Amino acid sequence: MKDVKERSAKIYNKKAEKYEKTISGKMSVSLEQEMIKKICVRDNDKILDVGCGTGTLLSGLTRWRNAEGYGVDVSEEMIRRASADFPDLHFQVASSDDLDFEDNTFRIITVCSAFHHFPNQAEFIQKAARLLTPGGRLYIGVVAFPELIRISGNIADKVLPSCKVKRPSTHEILGMFKAAGLTKFRVHKLKKLLMISAKKPESEALPSEA
Template sequence: MENKKEQSQTAFDRQASRYDTTCYSRHPRALYPRLLRQIEKLQPTDVLDLGCGTGALLAEIARLCPTARLSGLDLSAAMLAVAEKQLQDKAELIQGDSEALPYADCAFDLIVCCDSFHHYPNPEAAARQLHRCLKPGGRLLIGDTTMPPLLRQLMNFTFRFSSEGDVRLYSQKEMRALLSDYFQDVQWRRISPSSYILQGTVRK
């Protein structure tokens, strides 16, 4: 599975310079309005964008929550270079891995993950890290790709042979099972045939 991380890193390094202006960003950008509405309601003070890419979502969060401390983590150095130019000093950006987050325990009251979770080779390890880094009562907000059952199974099979770093698309049942030990009040809502929004409150 380390190969999947390398594939993701290589793919996003290659896409970084044109990511925001091409079809690569179409799906995550379609999720932004839904995510931002939830973030505006929460008005968090310490936010991590996990898989922050070019920083486009963080820039919108900075506009909605001007006093929040913002952090972004991504596997791709090239994506982070674009994010640094876009965000200037609005967020602390770190290159890192979802399975070993370089943050203290209880560092954030919100972690948002947009169109990134399906790239994680070890989602259980990522869930443990998300739990560790959230404050008591902290919130997890995920927007990601899914498909109807048969198509999802087909996509998951083809991912084995993909060089883009995609690992797995999840159903509502699978996401609830992954997160249930670490999060309560998990809400999963399909917002299109190919996408969903998930929210949960950390268990402490």
């Protein structure tokens, strides 16, 4: 898994300076704008964006509210840019399976166009569930690929030795949510964005906390 993180960091370090002009960067910006419209942020919320890139999603979510934003990414250059562009937010280099935060901290956790890079997707969702406050919600935004293209992409990536990505289906993500004890599932398809979210129960213990 270390090799996967190092490979991702190297790729995005190279892209960081002009990320928004790349094909993947333009797609991410488009998805972020749709997520910003759909996610309800309140004053005093704490928000964590995992795979935050240059920080634009986190900035958009916190722009009109007195909310505290935290972003993590494996790319040092992405974090450098985010920290320079948005000094009022908190950024650090970290991977999806190395989130050093207290449990029950964030009302909102987001992932946009990055989940397919996470080496331990189910474990990340288990961790995110613990980091959420009771009643908090995890949002995962992905490109709304037709199912045949999603499956074909997964097959192609298995063949290519340099690719270590997995694009799970909506059903698979909902299964991970359920296994983590999350509830109140929502699935939104908005233009190019497929956003899948789930809520941490207000009072029930999560399976890993029982």
